[in-house]
Amino acid sequence: MSKILIDIIENIKKEINLSINNSIKKNLLISYEKNFDINIEIPANKNNGELSCNIALNTAKIFKKSPKQIAKIILNNSNFCDFIEKTEIAGVGFINFYMSQKFYSEVLKEIKLKKQDYGKINIGENKKILLEFMSANPTGPMHIGNARIGILGDCLASCLELAGYEVFREYYINDAGNQIEKFFKSLDIKYRQIYSEENIEFPEDCYHGENVKELAQEFSEIYENKYINSDLKTRKKILVNFGLNKNINKIKSDVEKYKIVFDNWFSENDLYKDNKVKEIIQKLKDKDLVYESENAVWYNAKKFGSEKNEVLTRQNGIDTYFAADIAYHYDKFKTRNFDICINVWGSDHHGHISRLKNAIKSLGINDGNLKIVLVQFVRLIKDNELIKMSKRTGKSIQLIDLIQEVNLDSIRFMFNLKEPNLKMDFDLGLAVKQDFQNPVYYVQYAHARICNIFKSLNDEILKEYENSDINLKNLNSNIESELIYYTSLYTLEIIKISRDLDPTRITRYVINLTKIFHRFYNEKKIVISKNKDLMYSRLYLCECVKIIINKILNILKVSSPEYM
RNA sequence: GUGUUAGUAGCUCAGUAGGAUAGAGCAACUGCCUUCUAAGCAGUAGGUCAGGGGUUCGAAUCCCUUCUAGCACACCA
Numbered sequence: 001m002s003k004i005l006i007d008i009i010e011n012i013k014k015e016i017n018l019s020i021n022n023s024i025k026k027n028l029l030i031s032y033e034k035n036f037d038i039n040i041e042i043p044a045n046k047n048n049g050e051l052s053c054n055i056a057l058n059t060a061k062i063f064k065k066s067p068k069q070i071a072k073i074i075l076n077n078s079n080f081c082d083f084i085e086k087t088e089i090a091g092v093g094f095i096n097f098y099m100s101q102k103f104y105s106e107v108l109k110e111i112k113l114k115k116q117d118y119g120k121i122n123i124g125e126n127k128k129i130l131l132e133f134m135s136a137n138p139t140g141p142m143h144i145g146n147a148r149i150g151i152l153g154d155c156l157a158s159c160l161e162l163a164g165y166e167v168f169r170e171y172y173i174n175d176a177g178n179q180i181e182k183f184f185k186s187l188d189i190k191y192r193q194i195y196s197e198e199n200i201e202f203p204e205d206c207y208h209g210e211n212v213k214e215l216a217q218e219f220s221e222i223y224e225n226k227y228i229n230s231d232l233k234t235r236k237k238i239l240v241n242f243g244l245n246k247n248i249n250k251i252k253s254d255v256e257k258y259k260i261v262f263d264n265w266f267s268e269n270d271l272y273k274d275n276k277v278k279e280i281i282q283k284l285k286d287k288d289l290v291y292e293s294e295n296a297v298w299y300n301a302k303k304f305g306s307e308k309n310e311v312l313t314r315q316n317g318i319d320t321y322f323a324a325d326i327a328y329h330y331d332k333f334k335t336r337n338f339d340i341c342i343n344v345w346g347s348d349h350h351g352h353i354s355r356l357k358n359a360i361k362s363l364g365i366n367d368g369n370l371k372i373v374l375v376q377f378v379r380l381i382k383d384n385e386l387i388k389m390s391k392r393t394g395k396s397i398q399l400i401d402l403i404q405e406v407n408l409d410s411i412r413f414m415f416n417l418k419e420p421n422l423k424m425d426f427d428l429g430l431a432v433k434q435d436f437q438n439p440v441y442y443v444q445y446a447h448a449r450i451c452n453i454f455k456s457l458n459d460e461i462l463k464e465y466e467n468s469d470i471n472l473k474n475l476n477s478n479i480e481s482e483l484i485y486y487t488s489l490y491t492l493e494i495i496k497i498s499r500d501l502d503p504t505r506i507t508r509y510v511i512n513l514t515k516i517f518h519r520f521y522n523e524k525k526i527v528i529s530k531n532k533d534l535m536y537s538r539l540y541l542c543e544c545v546k547i548i549i550n551k552i553l554n555i556l557k558v559s560s561p562e563y564m
Numbered sequence: 565g566u567g568u569u570a571g572u573a574g575c576u577c578a579g580u581a582g583g584a585u586a587g588a589g590c591a592a593c594u595g596c597c598u599u600c601u602a603a604g605c606a607g608u609a610g611g612u613c614a615g616g617g618g619u620u621c622g623a624a625u626c627c628c629u630u631c632u633a634g635c636a637c638a639c640c641a
Contacts (some may be wrong), residue, residue: 045584054583057621067621091584092621137641179641268641296639307566307637314639321641350568351636376569376634418577421569423634425576430590437590437603445603453600499581508578508588515588522596522605542600564603 003121004106005488006495008083009051012097013038016055019078028073029063042489049088049096050485056093067093104481105472107488111544116551119490123498124165130332131157133344134260135172138247139183140211142254142399145346148424149375150399151415153344154260155503156373158555163498168338169263171255172328175244176268177321178314182206187239190216195225215243254400258408259557271327277319280327280363281312289362299323304358325352326359333365340369342501347374347421373501376423378415383429406431409558413440416507416556439511443549444561446514446521450546451562453526453539465536474537479523483516483541487548510552517545 016038023029036055043052056071063070071089080087085100111118133153136146157167186206190213193200206212219242227235248265255262271277281297284290289300290312297313299322312323332341345352350372357367380387380397387397402411410431417439418424431438454462475484493509496502526538553560 039581039583041583043584044579044587048584052583057583060621094584135641139641174641177641178639182640294639298639311639316639318639320639325641346635347569348635349641352641374569374635422577423570427576430576439589441603442589445601449601449604456600512588518604519606521600522602525600527600564601 009040011081015078015080019074022077023073050099051097053095071095101473104484107484108544111547115547119494120162122164124163126166127339129165129167129340130338131167131342132170132172137174138244139179140209144397145378147399148378148415149344150260151412152420155416159497159503162494171262171265173267176272184236184240186212187216187243194220195228268324271324276327277324280330301355329360342371344373347376350374373420375420379425381425381427410438410440412556412558416504419504443510443514445564446517447549447560448564450542470536470540472537474534479520483520486513486516506552
């Protein structure tokens with residue numbers, strides 16, 4: 001468990017509360033019953049210490065003293081652990097903490113000991129999370145927005161695992177409902193067009209993408225005109241099966257090319273096969289939330305403050321996506337017993353959140369355990385021009401097109417740079433052309449530099465380094481302290497990622513870490529044969545930084561080159 | 565129209581459970597390789613945090629309001 005810094009922060013909070021209580025007993029502060037929520041932060045400016053507390057400012061009114069007086073009383077009546085070198089009262093009354101040399105040494109020892117497990121914490125308490133993401137429609141190829149969602153979801157899963165959750169990654173295949181009817185209709189017409197002399201019209205509301213045409217073509221190459229005159233039911237079954245299989249396999253292979261991993265591919269159709277959709281409608285009916293009107297079955301969402309009610313079963317007898325989605329989430333929570341469900345959705349689904357939450361709440365599920373991460377659309381820019389990606393026009397930029405132009409390291413890194421819930425412009429020209437400007441190389445370069453240092457050492461030195469007792473107290477310059485301190489913040493980052501469900505923080509963290517490392521590298525010579533004691537300490541530090549960079553690049557599934 | 569997300573340097577973005585002098589990268593300019601990798605480092609310049617109110621010791625961050633933009637408001641998924 002890596003949590004030196006976390007422990008110190010907790011210790012400070014406890015000690016300050018203790019100090020306040022003691023001061024009250026000694027009549028130094030006026031009586032107040034509650035324990036305070038102590039806020040410890042990392043100051044933006046290094047001159048304000050490594051940790052800082054604003055408790056004296058927040059309690060000035062309560063204690064009717066100036067913040068500085070309160071801070072002084074608190075410090076006089078407290079005794080912090082030996083990881084704290086000194087404290088000071090600064091500015092308008094902040095209490096600032098400076099770390100001791102022991103702290104720096106212990107952080108490095110922990111990294112070296114835990115290696116890739118450094119940063120692991122257990123705030124998740126092994127709770128089971130079902131993380132559903134990507135879930136692109138199988139009626140056509142995936143577009144670039146799906147790539148962003150896939151990469152963010154994949155990375156979020158890894159981060160949550162680090163935070164101590166048990167994460168199950170799932171892809172929901174929408175292979176049922178109205179859209180499958182539409183998919184069949186589109187395929188069927190394209191298929192018949194191939195063999196018909198007459199001009200069969202292709203309706204506006206069908207899928208206009210190239211994909212449908214290609215599928216019909218492939219189908220006809222295998223079966224020729226065998227099914228042209230079959231009855232509707234037979235034709236539908238064979239065409240839909242053929243099309244879905246092809247598309248889903250394509251999705252699976254594309255996903256693999258992006259190194260995105262799923263534990264399970266959940267078929268919407270299975271919900272129907274197992275009668276789970278009808279069961280859920282019945283359950284809602286039992287709770288008096290369902291009524292029939294205009295030959296459709298409705299869910300009474302207005303009861304929960306919605307503006308309008310929702311259809312569960314259409315006039316044509318087909319259940320809606322909404323009905324299936326309730327059944328799907330019931331299955332996640334109640335049948336498969338997940339503690340928390342996280343869905344990574346395109347932000348165009350945001351309207352769906354409240355009605356789904358209301359629906360599962362009415363089935364006795366705590367809707368607070370359903371969390372939605374919204375991901376906004378990606379626009380692709382090339383030569384300052386917007387590349388459209390409408391599925392309907394058939395000229396969409398597919399997910400697979402991108403990987404043919406830009407290398408995967410770069411794609412994965414770039415998509416992990418910007419917060420999910422912000423729209424993003426992906427500059428294709430820049431990503432391809434100007435490799436050296438890309439932050440991914442900046443980070444990888446630091447890794448390669450460290451590898452190179454170790455490669456330059458001969459076996460004898462390496463052996464001595466491995467076996468000697470390293471004096472980490474040598475690492476006492478500003479830049480070394482700063483670098484070590486930053487490595488200790490890694491755990492805090494993992495906590496914030498699981499709190500905000502924003503994996504992109506880790507990318508920004510590793511960029512900052514490498515920035516400090518590059519600065520250190522320029523400022524301090526590492527291989528110094530005259531002073532082996534110092535050299536080994538610095539090698540130790542390099543090794544620790546390398547461990548973290550490597551770990552984060554692994555999370556991002558970006559390669560860690562040893563040479564560049 | 566209603567809901568929702570946003571607006572921070574020329575460009576791309578960090579920073580929001582209120583904190584100290586608002587930060588990076590790119591682009592511009594100036595330096596640093598006989599030295600562990602210059603895909604690097606150091607420095608200069610660049611700001612009415614969209615506008616206006618409010619809350620308080622303190623606001624880019626919270627509240628109200630105006631403006632601008634994306635998205636959603638289907639018996640699509």
